[in-house]
Amino acid sequence: MNQNVIQIRWHGRGGQGAITAAKIIANTAFVSGYTGVVMAPTFGTERRGAPVLTSLKISREKIYDLSPITEPDIVVVLDHLLVEEANVASGLKPGGLMIINTPRTPADYPFPGIIVATADVTTIAAQVGLPAGIVNTGIIGAFARATGLLDIEDLARGIEVEFTGKKPKRNAKSAKVTYDQTIIGGQ
Protein backbone atom coordinates (compact mmCIF):
# COMPACT_ATOMS: atom_id res chain seq x y z
CA MET A 1 0.00 0.00 0.00
CA ASN A 2 2.86 2.34 0.83
CA GLN A 3 4.06 3.39 -2.63
CA ASN A 4 7.62 4.00 -1.42
CA VAL A 5 8.19 0.33 -0.66
CA ILE A 6 9.74 -1.86 -3.37
CA GLN A 7 8.17 -5.31 -3.08
CA ILE A 8 10.13 -8.31 -4.32
CA ARG A 9 8.72 -11.84 -4.28
CA TRP A 10 11.08 -14.80 -4.61
CA HIS A 11 10.00 -18.16 -6.02
CA GLY A 12 12.30 -21.09 -5.43
CA ARG A 13 12.33 -24.62 -4.16
CA GLY A 14 12.94 -25.63 -0.58
CA GLY A 15 16.71 -25.95 -0.16
CA GLN A 16 17.57 -23.76 -3.15
CA GLY A 17 18.66 -20.86 -0.98
CA ALA A 18 16.16 -18.18 -1.95
CA ILE A 19 16.13 -16.97 1.65
CA THR A 20 19.92 -16.59 1.67
CA ALA A 21 19.81 -14.68 -1.61
CA ALA A 22 17.10 -12.36 -0.29
CA LYS A 23 19.09 -11.91 2.91
CA ILE A 24 22.23 -10.86 1.02
CA ILE A 25 20.22 -8.34 -0.97
CA ALA A 26 18.57 -7.13 2.25
CA ASN A 27 21.95 -6.56 3.91
CA THR A 28 23.39 -4.81 0.85
CA ALA A 29 20.26 -2.66 0.50
CA PHE A 30 20.53 -1.60 4.13
CA VAL A 31 24.16 -0.52 3.88
CA SER A 32 23.32 1.22 0.59
CA GLY A 33 20.85 3.54 2.32
CA TYR A 34 17.61 1.58 2.36
CA THR A 35 16.87 1.88 6.08
CA GLY A 36 13.63 -0.06 5.67
CA VAL A 37 14.36 -3.71 4.93
CA VAL A 38 12.03 -6.60 5.71
CA MET A 39 12.59 -10.18 4.58
CA ALA A 40 10.00 -12.81 5.39
CA PRO A 41 9.96 -16.45 4.30
CA THR A 42 6.66 -18.24 3.81
CA PHE A 43 5.80 -19.57 7.16
CA GLY A 44 5.59 -23.08 8.42
CA THR A 45 5.39 -25.48 5.51
CA GLU A 46 8.82 -25.47 3.87
CA ARG A 47 9.88 -28.82 2.41
CA ARG A 48 12.97 -29.63 0.36
CA GLY A 49 12.10 -29.45 -3.34
CA ALA A 50 8.64 -28.00 -2.89
CA PRO A 51 7.83 -24.54 -4.27
CA VAL A 52 8.54 -21.87 -1.63
CA LEU A 53 8.05 -18.12 -1.44
CA THR A 54 10.09 -15.40 0.20
CA SER A 55 9.08 -11.76 0.51
CA LEU A 56 11.58 -8.93 0.47
CA LYS A 57 10.52 -5.31 0.93
CA ILE A 58 12.98 -2.44 0.72
CA SER A 59 12.37 1.24 1.30
CA ARG A 60 14.22 4.44 2.16
CA GLU A 61 12.08 4.59 5.34
CA LYS A 62 11.20 2.12 8.08
CA ILE A 63 8.65 -0.46 6.91
CA TYR A 64 5.67 -1.01 9.18
CA ASP A 65 3.52 -3.38 7.11
CA LEU A 66 4.91 -6.91 7.50
CA SER A 67 2.03 -8.63 5.68
CA PRO A 68 2.87 -10.95 2.78
CA ILE A 69 3.41 -9.39 -0.63
CA THR A 70 0.34 -9.69 -2.85
CA GLU A 71 1.25 -7.11 -5.53
CA PRO A 72 4.99 -7.33 -6.15
CA ASP A 73 7.00 -4.85 -8.21
CA ILE A 74 9.59 -7.54 -8.93
CA VAL A 75 9.39 -11.34 -9.06
CA VAL A 76 12.53 -13.51 -8.98
CA VAL A 77 12.28 -17.14 -10.11
CA LEU A 78 15.18 -19.45 -9.22
CA ASP A 79 13.89 -22.43 -11.23
CA HIS A 80 12.25 -21.83 -14.62
CA LEU A 81 10.05 -24.91 -14.21
CA LEU A 82 8.21 -22.95 -11.53
CA VAL A 83 6.94 -20.57 -14.22
CA GLU A 84 4.49 -23.29 -15.23
CA GLU A 85 4.21 -24.98 -11.84
CA ALA A 86 3.52 -21.96 -9.63
CA ASN A 87 1.56 -18.86 -10.50
CA VAL A 88 4.69 -16.70 -10.45
CA ALA A 89 3.10 -13.69 -12.18
CA SER A 90 0.28 -13.51 -9.62
CA GLY A 91 -0.36 -9.91 -8.63
CA LEU A 92 2.72 -8.61 -10.45
CA LYS A 93 2.14 -4.91 -11.10
CA PRO A 94 1.73 -3.70 -14.71
CA GLY A 95 5.18 -2.72 -15.93
CA GLY A 96 6.68 -4.97 -13.26
CA LEU A 97 9.79 -7.03 -13.66
CA MET A 98 10.25 -10.82 -13.67
CA ILE A 99 13.76 -12.25 -13.37
CA ILE A 100 14.10 -15.94 -14.29
CA ASN A 101 16.94 -18.43 -14.05
CA THR A 102 16.45 -20.19 -17.37
CA PRO A 103 18.38 -21.33 -20.45
CA ARG A 104 15.71 -19.63 -22.54
CA THR A 105 15.33 -15.94 -23.48
CA PRO A 106 12.79 -13.27 -22.50
CA ALA A 107 10.92 -13.78 -25.78
CA ASP A 108 9.99 -17.26 -24.52
CA TYR A 109 8.05 -15.70 -21.63
CA PRO A 110 5.40 -13.48 -23.19
CA PHE A 111 3.76 -12.14 -20.04
CA PRO A 112 1.68 -9.14 -21.16
CA GLY A 113 2.77 -5.79 -19.73
CA ILE A 114 5.71 -7.27 -17.83
CA ILE A 115 9.44 -6.90 -18.43
CA VAL A 116 11.19 -10.27 -18.34
CA ALA A 117 14.91 -10.67 -17.67
CA THR A 118 16.61 -14.04 -18.07
CA ALA A 119 19.97 -15.55 -17.21
CA ASP A 120 21.19 -19.15 -17.38
CA VAL A 121 22.40 -19.11 -13.80
CA THR A 122 22.57 -22.89 -13.50
CA THR A 123 25.08 -23.17 -16.38
CA ILE A 124 27.10 -20.11 -15.31
CA ALA A 125 27.40 -21.43 -11.75
CA ALA A 126 28.79 -24.73 -13.05
CA GLN A 127 31.25 -22.84 -15.31
CA VAL A 128 32.70 -20.87 -12.39
CA GLY A 129 33.18 -24.07 -10.44
CA LEU A 130 30.24 -24.20 -8.07
CA PRO A 131 28.58 -27.53 -7.25
CA ALA A 132 25.55 -28.39 -9.37
CA GLY A 133 22.41 -26.49 -8.49
CA ILE A 134 23.94 -23.58 -6.56
CA VAL A 135 21.97 -20.75 -8.16
CA ASN A 136 21.17 -18.41 -5.28
CA THR A 137 24.31 -16.34 -5.70
CA GLY A 138 24.21 -16.13 -9.50
CA ILE A 139 20.62 -14.91 -9.45
CA ILE A 140 21.80 -11.92 -7.37
CA GLY A 141 23.83 -10.81 -10.39
CA ALA A 142 20.74 -11.01 -12.59
CA PHE A 143 18.82 -9.05 -9.97
CA ALA A 144 21.45 -6.30 -9.90
CA ARG A 145 21.52 -6.01 -13.68
CA ALA A 146 17.77 -6.11 -14.27
CA THR A 147 16.74 -3.80 -11.42
CA GLY A 148 19.67 -1.39 -11.24
CA LEU A 149 18.78 -0.94 -7.56
CA LEU A 150 22.08 -2.02 -6.04
CA ASP A 151 25.72 -2.02 -7.06
CA ILE A 152 27.04 -5.41 -8.23
CA GLU A 153 30.37 -4.89 -6.44
CA ASP A 154 28.55 -4.20 -3.16
CA LEU A 155 26.45 -7.33 -3.68
CA ALA A 156 29.53 -9.41 -4.50
CA ARG A 157 31.10 -8.28 -1.23
CA GLY A 158 27.88 -9.21 0.57
CA ILE A 159 28.03 -12.67 -1.02
CA GLU A 160 31.64 -13.17 0.12
CA VAL A 161 30.68 -12.27 3.70
CA GLU A 162 27.63 -14.55 3.73
CA PHE A 163 29.55 -17.44 2.13
CA THR A 164 32.66 -17.19 4.31
CA GLY A 165 34.19 -20.67 4.27
CA LYS A 166 31.80 -21.82 1.52
CA LYS A 167 33.54 -20.90 -1.78
CA PRO A 168 33.03 -17.13 -1.31
CA LYS A 169 35.05 -16.09 -4.40
CA ARG A 170 33.33 -18.51 -6.75
CA ASN A 171 29.90 -17.52 -5.46
CA ALA A 172 30.73 -13.85 -5.96
CA LYS A 173 32.07 -14.63 -9.44
CA SER A 174 28.88 -16.46 -10.31
CA ALA A 175 26.96 -13.26 -9.53
CA LYS A 176 29.34 -11.07 -11.53
CA VAL A 177 29.34 -13.33 -14.61
CA THR A 178 25.57 -13.64 -14.45
CA TYR A 179 25.37 -9.83 -14.22
CA ASP A 180 27.17 -9.58 -17.56
CA GLN A 181 25.09 -12.28 -19.22
CA THR A 182 21.61 -11.24 -18.13
CA ILE A 183 19.24 -10.53 -21.01
CA ILE A 184 16.52 -7.94 -20.46
CA GLY A 185 13.50 -8.22 -22.73
CA GLY A 186 11.20 -5.50 -24.07
CA GLN A 187 7.66 -5.01 -22.81
Add this chain to the structure above:
Amino acid sequence: MHIIESGNVAAAHGVKLARAQVIAAYPITPQTPLTEKLSEFVEAGEMKAQYIPVESEHSALSVCIAASSTGARAFTATSANGLLYMVEQLHWAAGARLPIVMCVVNRGIGAPWTVWNDHQDAMSQRDAGWIQIYCADHQQIIDTVIQAYYLAETVSIPVMVCYDGYILSHTYMPFELTDPEKIDAFLPPYKPAYALDPANPANLNTVTLPDIRPDIRGQMAPGYMEIRHDLHVDLRRAIDVTADIDKKFSVAFGRGGNPFLEPYRCDDAEFVAVCLGSLSYHLRDVVDALRKEGIAVGVAGVRLYRPFPDQAVINLLVGRKAAIVFEKALSYGNQGALYGDIKAALYPCADRPLVHNYILGLGGREIQTAHLLDSLRTSCRTPDAIGDKPVWLGLKM
Protein backbone atom coordinates in the same frame (compact mmCIF):
# COMPACT_ATOMS: atom_id res chain seq x y z
CA MET B 1 25.86 -1.44 15.25
CA HIS B 2 22.86 -2.55 13.21
CA ILE B 3 22.37 -6.13 12.11
CA ILE B 4 19.64 -7.67 9.99
CA GLU B 5 18.33 -10.78 11.64
CA SER B 6 15.13 -12.54 12.68
CA GLY B 7 13.05 -11.60 15.72
CA ASN B 8 14.11 -14.80 17.45
CA VAL B 9 17.76 -13.85 17.03
CA ALA B 10 16.97 -10.35 18.33
CA ALA B 11 15.49 -11.96 21.45
CA ALA B 12 18.54 -14.20 21.86
CA HIS B 13 20.83 -11.17 21.68
CA GLY B 14 18.71 -9.49 24.34
CA VAL B 15 19.12 -12.50 26.63
CA LYS B 16 22.86 -12.53 25.95
CA LEU B 17 23.22 -8.80 26.64
CA ALA B 18 21.22 -9.21 29.86
CA ARG B 19 23.75 -11.86 30.90
CA ALA B 20 21.21 -14.51 31.81
CA GLN B 21 22.95 -17.23 33.79
CA VAL B 22 20.61 -20.18 33.44
CA ILE B 23 18.63 -21.03 30.32
CA ALA B 24 16.24 -23.96 30.21
CA ALA B 25 13.90 -24.42 27.29
CA TYR B 26 12.12 -27.02 25.23
CA PRO B 27 11.90 -26.34 21.50
CA ILE B 28 8.54 -25.56 19.95
CA THR B 29 7.69 -23.79 16.69
CA PRO B 30 8.02 -20.82 16.23
CA GLN B 31 10.20 -20.32 19.32
CA THR B 32 12.83 -22.95 18.33
CA PRO B 33 15.40 -20.70 16.56
CA LEU B 34 15.58 -18.52 19.70
CA THR B 35 16.66 -21.39 21.93
CA GLU B 36 18.94 -22.77 19.21
CA LYS B 37 20.71 -19.42 19.01
CA LEU B 38 21.11 -19.30 22.79
CA SER B 39 22.59 -22.79 22.87
CA GLU B 40 25.02 -21.69 20.14
CA PHE B 41 26.05 -18.67 22.21
CA VAL B 42 26.67 -20.86 25.25
CA GLU B 43 28.46 -23.58 23.28
CA ALA B 44 30.75 -21.01 21.61
CA GLY B 45 31.61 -19.50 24.98
CA GLU B 46 30.10 -16.15 23.98
CA MET B 47 27.69 -16.44 26.90
CA LYS B 48 28.66 -17.57 30.37
CA ALA B 49 25.48 -19.44 31.18
CA GLN B 50 24.25 -22.91 31.97
CA TYR B 51 22.08 -24.16 29.11
CA ILE B 52 19.98 -26.97 30.54
CA PRO B 53 18.15 -29.13 28.01
CA VAL B 54 14.90 -30.47 29.42
CA GLU B 55 12.26 -32.95 28.37
CA SER B 56 9.28 -30.60 28.60
CA GLU B 57 8.14 -27.04 29.12
CA HIS B 58 6.99 -27.92 32.62
CA SER B 59 10.56 -28.90 33.44
CA ALA B 60 11.97 -25.87 31.64
CA LEU B 61 10.16 -23.50 33.95
CA SER B 62 10.82 -25.75 36.96
CA VAL B 63 14.56 -25.41 36.27
CA CYS B 64 14.18 -21.64 35.97
CA ILE B 65 12.24 -21.53 39.25
CA ALA B 66 15.00 -23.46 41.01
CA ALA B 67 17.75 -21.36 39.44
CA SER B 68 16.00 -18.09 40.20
CA SER B 69 15.43 -19.22 43.82
CA THR B 70 19.19 -19.47 44.24
CA GLY B 71 19.66 -15.95 42.88
CA ALA B 72 20.57 -16.75 39.27
CA ARG B 73 19.21 -14.75 36.35
CA ALA B 74 17.03 -17.28 34.52
CA PHE B 75 15.47 -17.36 31.06
CA THR B 76 13.07 -19.58 29.17
CA ALA B 77 10.92 -19.25 26.08
CA THR B 78 7.97 -21.06 24.58
CA SER B 79 4.88 -20.83 22.39
CA ALA B 80 1.26 -21.99 22.37
CA ASN B 81 0.77 -25.50 23.80
CA GLY B 82 4.24 -25.35 25.30
CA LEU B 83 3.11 -22.40 27.40
CA LEU B 84 0.02 -24.34 28.41
CA TYR B 85 2.13 -27.32 29.43
CA MET B 86 4.02 -25.13 31.92
CA VAL B 87 0.92 -23.49 33.37
CA GLU B 88 1.23 -24.98 36.87
CA GLN B 89 4.80 -23.72 37.16
CA LEU B 90 3.81 -20.43 35.54
CA HIS B 91 1.46 -19.54 38.36
CA TRP B 92 3.99 -20.89 40.84
CA ALA B 93 6.76 -18.60 39.58
CA ALA B 94 4.53 -15.57 40.08
CA GLY B 95 3.38 -16.64 43.53
CA ALA B 96 6.98 -17.42 44.52
CA ARG B 97 7.91 -13.91 43.32
CA LEU B 98 10.77 -15.04 41.10
CA PRO B 99 12.10 -12.54 38.52
CA ILE B 100 12.24 -14.95 35.60
CA VAL B 101 11.99 -13.58 32.07
CA MET B 102 10.27 -15.65 29.41
CA CYS B 103 9.71 -14.92 25.74
CA VAL B 104 6.33 -16.07 24.50
CA VAL B 105 6.54 -16.32 20.73
CA ASN B 106 2.82 -15.97 20.14
CA ARG B 107 1.12 -18.84 18.34
CA GLY B 108 -2.45 -20.11 18.18
CA ILE B 109 -3.49 -22.94 20.48
CA GLY B 110 -4.62 -26.43 19.44
CA ALA B 111 -7.04 -28.05 18.86
CA PRO B 112 -6.97 -28.10 15.92
CA TRP B 113 -3.19 -27.87 15.56
CA THR B 114 -1.84 -24.63 14.23
CA VAL B 115 1.73 -23.40 14.24
CA TRP B 116 0.80 -19.91 13.10
CA ASN B 117 0.35 -16.66 14.94
CA ASP B 118 -2.35 -15.32 17.19
CA HIS B 119 -2.34 -14.13 20.82
CA GLN B 120 -4.49 -16.77 22.50
CA ASP B 121 -1.51 -18.46 24.20
CA ALA B 122 -0.35 -15.46 26.23
CA MET B 123 -3.91 -14.18 26.60
CA SER B 124 -4.95 -17.44 28.27
CA GLN B 125 -2.35 -16.68 30.99
CA ARG B 126 -3.10 -12.99 31.52
CA ASP B 127 -4.35 -13.70 35.07
CA ALA B 128 -1.33 -15.79 36.13
CA GLY B 129 0.29 -12.90 38.00
CA TRP B 130 3.03 -12.37 35.40
CA ILE B 131 3.81 -9.05 33.80
CA GLN B 132 3.04 -9.13 30.06
CA ILE B 133 4.70 -6.82 27.53
CA TYR B 134 4.05 -6.97 23.78
CA CYS B 135 6.54 -6.01 21.06
CA ALA B 136 5.90 -4.54 17.61
CA ASP B 137 9.32 -4.95 15.99
CA HIS B 138 12.78 -6.44 16.55
CA GLN B 139 14.18 -3.37 18.28
CA GLN B 140 11.40 -3.59 20.82
CA ILE B 141 12.09 -7.30 21.30
CA ILE B 142 15.77 -6.89 22.16
CA ASP B 143 15.23 -3.73 24.23
CA THR B 144 12.26 -5.22 26.08
CA VAL B 145 14.10 -8.41 27.05
CA ILE B 146 16.82 -6.29 28.68
CA GLN B 147 14.35 -3.99 30.42
CA ALA B 148 12.26 -6.99 31.49
CA TYR B 149 15.05 -8.20 33.78
CA TYR B 150 15.32 -4.76 35.34
CA LEU B 151 11.58 -4.69 35.92
CA ALA B 152 11.28 -8.28 37.13
CA GLU B 153 14.14 -7.89 39.60
CA THR B 154 12.84 -4.53 40.88
CA VAL B 155 9.34 -5.79 41.72
CA SER B 156 10.14 -9.53 42.15
CA ILE B 157 7.60 -10.58 39.54
CA PRO B 158 8.27 -12.65 36.41
CA VAL B 159 7.86 -11.03 32.99
CA MET B 160 6.59 -12.42 29.69
CA VAL B 161 7.99 -10.68 26.63
CA CYS B 162 5.46 -11.46 23.90
CA TYR B 163 6.10 -11.18 20.17
CA ASP B 164 4.26 -12.44 17.12
CA GLY B 165 5.22 -15.90 15.89
CA TYR B 166 6.52 -15.91 12.31
CA ILE B 167 5.44 -12.30 11.63
CA LEU B 168 8.27 -11.16 13.91
CA SER B 169 10.03 -14.35 14.99
CA HIS B 170 10.98 -15.47 11.46
CA THR B 171 11.05 -12.13 9.67
CA TYR B 172 14.38 -10.39 9.12
CA MET B 173 14.74 -6.67 9.73
CA PRO B 174 17.46 -4.34 10.96
CA PHE B 175 17.92 -3.59 14.64
CA GLU B 176 20.55 -1.92 16.78
CA LEU B 177 22.83 -4.21 18.75
CA THR B 178 23.95 -2.08 21.68
CA ASP B 179 27.44 -2.44 23.17
CA PRO B 180 27.50 -4.92 26.06
CA GLU B 181 29.33 -2.41 28.30
CA LYS B 182 26.49 0.08 27.91
CA ILE B 183 23.93 -2.58 28.78
CA ASP B 184 26.02 -3.57 31.81
CA ALA B 185 25.92 0.03 32.98
CA PHE B 186 22.13 0.05 32.57
CA LEU B 187 21.33 -3.37 34.02
CA PRO B 188 23.28 -4.24 37.18
CA PRO B 189 23.82 -7.91 38.14
CA TYR B 190 20.91 -9.54 39.98
CA LYS B 191 21.28 -9.28 43.75
CA PRO B 192 18.29 -11.00 45.35
CA ALA B 193 17.10 -9.96 48.79
CA TYR B 194 16.96 -13.65 49.63
CA ALA B 195 18.54 -16.61 47.86
CA LEU B 196 18.26 -20.30 48.56
CA ASP B 197 21.60 -21.59 49.83
CA PRO B 198 22.57 -25.13 50.97
CA ALA B 199 24.49 -23.53 53.86
CA ASN B 200 21.30 -21.92 55.08
CA PRO B 201 18.45 -24.34 54.34
CA ALA B 202 14.86 -23.13 54.31
CA ASN B 203 11.37 -24.17 53.34
CA LEU B 204 9.88 -21.95 50.68
CA ASN B 205 6.21 -21.58 49.78
CA THR B 206 4.97 -24.26 52.13
CA VAL B 207 1.28 -24.84 52.81
CA THR B 208 -0.03 -21.48 53.97
CA LEU B 209 -3.12 -21.43 56.14
CA PRO B 210 -6.15 -19.28 55.37
CA ASP B 211 -5.51 -17.11 58.42
CA ILE B 212 -2.41 -15.29 59.65
CA ARG B 213 -0.47 -17.03 62.44
CA PRO B 214 2.79 -16.77 64.37
CA ASP B 215 5.78 -18.25 62.56
CA ILE B 216 8.56 -20.31 64.20
CA ARG B 217 10.21 -17.11 65.46
CA GLY B 218 6.96 -16.04 67.06
CA GLN B 219 6.33 -13.22 64.56
CA MET B 220 2.98 -12.90 62.82
CA ALA B 221 3.23 -14.40 59.35
CA PRO B 222 0.94 -13.49 56.46
CA GLY B 223 -1.70 -15.95 55.29
CA TYR B 224 -2.34 -16.90 51.68
CA MET B 225 -4.56 -13.89 51.13
CA GLU B 226 -1.99 -11.36 52.39
CA ILE B 227 0.68 -12.92 50.19
CA ARG B 228 -1.59 -12.73 47.16
CA HIS B 229 -2.57 -9.16 48.02
CA ASP B 230 1.11 -8.27 48.06
CA LEU B 231 1.47 -9.72 44.55
CA HIS B 232 -1.40 -7.58 43.31
CA VAL B 233 -0.10 -4.42 44.99
CA ASP B 234 3.37 -4.97 43.57
CA LEU B 235 1.94 -5.63 40.12
CA ARG B 236 0.13 -2.28 40.28
CA ARG B 237 3.38 -0.69 41.47
CA ALA B 238 5.08 -2.24 38.44
CA ILE B 239 3.23 0.30 36.25
CA ASP B 240 5.23 3.19 37.71
CA VAL B 241 8.41 1.10 37.76
CA THR B 242 7.93 0.34 34.05
CA ALA B 243 7.72 4.07 33.34
CA ASP B 244 10.87 4.76 35.39
CA ILE B 245 12.83 2.04 33.59
CA ASP B 246 11.63 3.28 30.20
CA LYS B 247 12.81 6.79 31.10
CA LYS B 248 16.20 5.51 32.19
CA PHE B 249 16.52 3.41 29.03
CA SER B 250 15.50 6.35 26.82
CA VAL B 251 18.17 8.55 28.40
CA ALA B 252 20.84 5.87 27.98
CA PHE B 253 19.97 4.64 24.48
CA GLY B 254 17.61 7.15 22.89
CA ARG B 255 14.90 4.56 22.33
CA GLY B 256 11.50 4.16 24.02
CA GLY B 257 9.30 6.84 25.49
CA ASN B 258 5.99 4.98 25.27
CA PRO B 259 6.06 2.28 27.94
CA PHE B 260 2.26 1.74 28.12
CA LEU B 261 0.75 2.53 24.74
CA GLU B 262 2.63 3.55 21.63
CA PRO B 263 0.51 6.14 19.77
CA TYR B 264 0.72 7.09 16.10
CA ARG B 265 -1.10 10.15 14.71
CA CYS B 266 -3.31 10.20 17.79
CA ASP B 267 -2.90 13.86 18.80
CA ASP B 268 -5.91 15.17 16.88
CA ALA B 269 -7.57 11.80 16.24
CA GLU B 270 -11.33 11.42 16.67
CA PHE B 271 -10.90 7.67 16.30
CA VAL B 272 -8.12 5.48 17.69
CA ALA B 273 -7.42 1.88 16.73
CA VAL B 274 -5.95 -0.17 19.58
CA CYS B 275 -4.24 -3.57 19.46
CA LEU B 276 -1.35 -5.70 20.69
CA GLY B 277 1.91 -6.54 18.93
CA SER B 278 3.09 -6.02 15.36
CA LEU B 279 -0.44 -5.35 14.11
CA SER B 280 -0.20 -1.83 15.54
CA TYR B 281 2.61 -1.09 13.06
CA HIS B 282 0.69 -2.65 10.18
CA LEU B 283 -2.21 -0.35 11.10
CA ARG B 284 0.05 2.71 10.75
CA ASP B 285 -0.04 2.35 6.98
CA VAL B 286 -3.83 1.94 7.17
CA VAL B 287 -4.11 5.08 9.30
CA ASP B 288 -2.00 6.99 6.75
CA ALA B 289 -4.35 5.88 3.97
CA LEU B 290 -7.49 6.87 5.92
CA ARG B 291 -5.95 10.23 6.83
CA LYS B 292 -5.68 10.91 3.08
CA GLU B 293 -9.45 10.27 2.89
CA GLY B 294 -9.91 12.98 5.52
CA ILE B 295 -10.62 10.70 8.48
CA ALA B 296 -9.00 11.85 11.74
CA VAL B 297 -7.77 8.45 12.92
CA GLY B 298 -4.73 7.19 14.80
CA VAL B 299 -3.50 3.90 16.20
CA ALA B 300 -1.99 2.87 19.51
CA GLY B 301 -0.20 -0.39 20.28
CA VAL B 302 -0.59 -1.62 23.85
CA ARG B 303 2.91 -2.44 25.15
CA LEU B 304 2.20 -3.19 28.81
CA TYR B 305 -0.85 -5.44 29.04
CA ARG B 306 -0.48 -6.80 32.58
CA PRO B 307 -0.55 -4.92 34.85
CA PHE B 308 -3.11 -3.01 32.78
CA PRO B 309 -2.22 0.68 32.44
CA ASP B 310 -5.78 1.97 33.03
CA GLN B 311 -4.80 5.60 33.48
CA ALA B 312 -2.78 5.69 30.27
CA VAL B 313 -5.76 4.13 28.45
CA ILE B 314 -8.07 6.79 29.90
CA ASN B 315 -5.63 9.57 29.02
CA LEU B 316 -5.38 8.34 25.45
CA LEU B 317 -9.01 7.48 24.70
CA VAL B 318 -11.36 9.69 26.72
CA GLY B 319 -12.83 12.42 24.51
CA ARG B 320 -12.47 10.44 21.27
CA LYS B 321 -15.52 9.40 19.26
CA ALA B 322 -14.57 5.72 19.16
CA ALA B 323 -11.80 3.31 20.11
CA ILE B 324 -11.54 0.38 17.72
CA VAL B 325 -9.96 -2.70 19.28
CA PHE B 326 -8.41 -5.25 16.89
CA GLU B 327 -7.62 -8.57 18.56
CA LYS B 328 -5.96 -11.86 17.66
CA ALA B 329 -7.57 -13.61 20.65
CA LEU B 330 -10.79 -13.61 22.58
CA SER B 331 -12.39 -14.72 25.78
CA TYR B 332 -14.44 -17.46 24.17
CA GLY B 333 -18.13 -17.08 24.78
CA ASN B 334 -17.76 -13.43 25.64
CA GLN B 335 -15.63 -10.91 23.72
CA GLY B 336 -12.07 -9.85 23.07
CA ALA B 337 -10.14 -9.68 26.34
CA LEU B 338 -8.42 -6.40 25.50
CA TYR B 339 -11.79 -4.99 24.43
CA GLY B 340 -13.25 -5.88 27.83
CA ASP B 341 -10.24 -4.40 29.63
CA ILE B 342 -10.47 -1.14 27.70
CA LYS B 343 -14.22 -0.81 28.28
CA ALA B 344 -13.71 -1.45 32.00
CA ALA B 345 -11.01 1.23 32.20
CA LEU B 346 -13.22 3.76 30.42
CA TYR B 347 -16.47 2.97 32.27
CA PRO B 348 -16.02 5.57 35.09
CA CYS B 349 -15.31 8.35 32.57
CA ALA B 350 -18.22 10.59 31.55
CA ASP B 351 -16.78 11.47 28.14
CA ARG B 352 -15.93 7.92 27.18
CA PRO B 353 -15.80 6.88 23.52
CA LEU B 354 -17.71 4.12 21.81
CA VAL B 355 -15.62 0.96 21.75
CA HIS B 356 -15.64 -1.48 18.82
CA ASN B 357 -14.12 -4.96 18.66
CA TYR B 358 -12.73 -6.81 15.65
CA ILE B 359 -11.41 -10.37 15.93
CA LEU B 360 -8.92 -11.29 13.21
CA GLY B 361 -5.85 -13.28 12.25
CA LEU B 362 -6.56 -16.37 14.37
CA GLY B 363 -4.25 -19.28 13.64
CA GLY B 364 -2.29 -17.19 11.16
CA ARG B 365 -5.23 -16.22 8.93
CA GLU B 366 -3.69 -13.58 6.73
CA ILE B 367 -4.50 -10.07 7.88
CA GLN B 368 -5.12 -8.22 4.66
CA THR B 369 -4.55 -4.51 4.56
CA ALA B 370 -7.81 -4.18 2.63
CA HIS B 371 -9.74 -5.78 5.51
CA LEU B 372 -8.15 -3.43 8.01
CA LEU B 373 -8.87 -0.47 5.77
CA ASP B 374 -12.53 -1.42 5.25
CA SER B 375 -13.29 -2.19 8.88
CA LEU B 376 -11.52 0.84 10.30
CA ARG B 377 -13.15 3.10 7.72
CA THR B 378 -16.58 1.65 8.59
CA SER B 379 -15.95 2.16 12.30
CA CYS B 380 -15.01 5.79 11.69
CA ARG B 381 -17.76 6.61 9.17
CA THR B 382 -20.63 4.87 10.99
CA PRO B 383 -19.49 4.51 14.61
CA ASP B 384 -23.03 4.09 15.95
CA ALA B 385 -23.77 1.12 13.68
CA ILE B 386 -21.12 -1.33 14.91
CA GLY B 387 -22.62 -2.39 18.25
CA ASP B 388 -21.20 -3.98 21.36
CA LYS B 389 -20.10 -7.38 20.21
CA PRO B 390 -17.02 -8.75 18.48
CA VAL B 391 -17.05 -8.59 14.68
CA TRP B 392 -15.02 -11.34 12.98
CA LEU B 393 -12.87 -10.13 10.10
CA GLY B 394 -11.78 -12.30 7.21
CA LEU B 395 -14.06 -15.31 7.75
CA LYS B 396 -14.36 -17.14 4.46
CA MET B 397 -17.09 -19.67 5.29
